[in-house]
Amino acid sequence: xxxxxxxxxxxxxxxxxxxxxxxxxxxxxxxxxxxxxxxxxxxxxxxxxxxxxxxxxxxxxxxxxxxxxxxxxxxxxxxxxxxxxxxxxxxxxxxxxxxxxxxxxxxxxxxxxxxxxxxxxxxxxxxxxxxxxxxxxxxxxxxxxxxxxxxxxxxxxxxxxxxxxxxxxxxxxxxxxxxxxxxxxxxxxxxxxxxxxxxxxxxxxxxxxxxxxxxxxxxxxxxxxxxxxxxxxxxxxxxxxxxxxxxxxxxxxxxxxxxxxxxxxxxxxxxxxxxxxxxxxxxxxxxxxxxxxxxxxx
Numbered sequence: 123x124x125x126x127x128x129x130x131x132x133x134x135x136x137x138x139x140x141x142x143x144x145x146x147x148x149x150x151x152x153x154x155x156x157x158x159x160x161x162x163x164x165x166x167x168x169x170x171x172x173x174x175x176x177x178x179x180x181x182x183x184x185x186x187x188x189x190x191x192x193x194x195x196x197x198x199x200x201x202x203x204x205x206x207x208x209x210x211x212x213x214x215x216x217x218x219x220x221x222x223x224x225x226x227x228x229x230x231x232x233x234x235x236x237x238x239x240x241x242x243x244x245x246x247x248x249x250x251x252x253x254x255x256x257x258x259x260x261x262x263x264x265x266x267x268x269x270x271x272x273x274x275x276x277x278x279x280x281x282x283x284x285x286x287x288x289x290x291x292x293x294x295x296x297x298x299x300x301x302x303x304x305x306x307x308x309x310x311x312x313x314x315x316x317x318x319x320x321x322x323x324x325x326x327x328x329x330x331x332x333x334x335x336x337x338x339x340x341x342x343x344x345x346x347x348x349x350x351x352x353x354x355x356x357x358x359x360x361x362x363x364x365x366x367x368x369x370x371x372x373x374x375x376x377x378x379x380x381x382x383x384x385x386x387x388x389x390x391x392x393x394x395x396x397x398x399x400x401x402x403x404x405x406x407x408x409x410x411x412x413x414x415x416x417x418x419x420x
Contacts, residue, residue, distance in 0.1 A: 159216075162208040162234070170342040173205060177349040177378060181212050182306060184352065189261035189303035190215070193294060193371055195287050195310055196270035200337035202310045205345050206268045207234055209308070218260055219268040220253060224330055238273065254293065261301035269294055271368065275333075276313055281320040285313035290372050295364035298355065298371075305358070305371060307350035309378035315339065348378035 166173070184190055190213070194206055203221055210217040223237040236253035239246035257267050271290035278285040298305060313319075314336045321328035353374065361367040 159214075160211055161230070162204050163211055165204055166208050169340070171201075171205075171340055172344045173209070174344040174346045175349060176346060176380070178351050180209070180349055181214075182349070182352055184213055184215075184306075185304070187264045189264065189301045189355075190266045190306060190352075191261065191294075191297055191301070191303040192266060192268045192306045192308060193375060194268070194270055194308040195276065195375055196272045196274065197276045197285060197287075197310050197313045198336060198340070199275045199314070199333045201340045201345060202270075203231070203268075205310070205347065206270075206308065207231075209347070210266045210268055213266055215264065215266045216260070217266040217268065218257065220257055221270070222273060223249075224333075236267075240273070254297075257297060258300045261297065261303050267297070267303075269297065271371070275318075275329075277322045278313070278319040281316040281323075283319065285319065287372075290368050292364035292368045294371060295361075295367035298358055298367065299362075302355045302359075304355055305353040305374075307353070307371070307375045307378060309348040309350070309375050311346040311348065311380060346380070348380065350374060350378050 192206060192210055194202065196202060203219060207217060207219055210219075217234065218236050219234055220236045220238055221231075223239045236257055237249060238253060239249045257269075261267050271294040272288040273291050274288045276285040276287045297303060314332075318329065318332045318336050321332055353371075358367055358370070361370060
């Protein structure tokens with residue numbers, strides 16, 4: 123990255139209070155080597171972030187040995203990625219997340235990540251193919267994979283508007299069928315600030331420069347997560363058309379939205395509510411074609 127852009131990023135991050143979070147982050151990072159399957163939960167605890175769980179009981183009753191794919195909307199960038207990983211840790215299996223390589227601003231997250239590169243270069247396609255193959259292999263081995271099928275952060279058409287997920291990539295359907303995976307839908311409530319929405323209309327560089335500042339907005343706050351029931355693979359096995367299955371999974375995720383009625387680009391969908399049980403869960407206390415929409419991960 124050119125020196126001028128690096129300087130600009132540092133100024134943006136400093137002006138948005140990144141230094142006030144550095145002590146918490148450094149304390150978490152210093153103990154990283156000793157964490158046993160709960161690193162992301164410890165990170166949330168260090169940041170005083172509480173997960174406000176709604177919907178189905180948590181943790182879910184997963185069948186041991188069956189592949190599990192966690193599918194979610196992507197409103198924030200870093201915060202929802204860390205939260206999804208923290209929840210996956212509580213299921214008690216090894217976990218990896220398929221994530222846009224541009225979002226790997228936390229170096230320690232790389233140990234959990236299967237990167238997806240949107241640069242459309244030959245090297246990027248090789249990275250994406252390798253990540254896709256590894257995700258399928260890990261699912262077949264009974265591990266958990268987290269994926270945001272939108273492949274990018276939800277964006278509003280104007281700064282004060284409601285953000286919507288980008289078009290979901292059908293690679294999520296390929297993962298389901300190749301690994302014969304069960305699916306756990308999650309819905310994260312909220313969206314990034316008007317500044318992020320405005321920057322997204324100007325340039326990708328400005329958009330990326332605000333990812334860390336947007337994550338800092340969650341310090342000391344709650345993140346509301348709506349949990350759906352696990353969808354067994356047998357219920358999706360007959361949906362051989364990837365677009366059909368992708369649209370179905372998107373509907374299942376957005377049906378968890380707490381709003382009574384909402385508009386989604388797939389169509390007008392009436393939300394089903396967010397379940398019978400709810401409560402706050404403090405971290406650690408309870409147990410593409412992601413390549414620019416062309417489905418070339420595998």
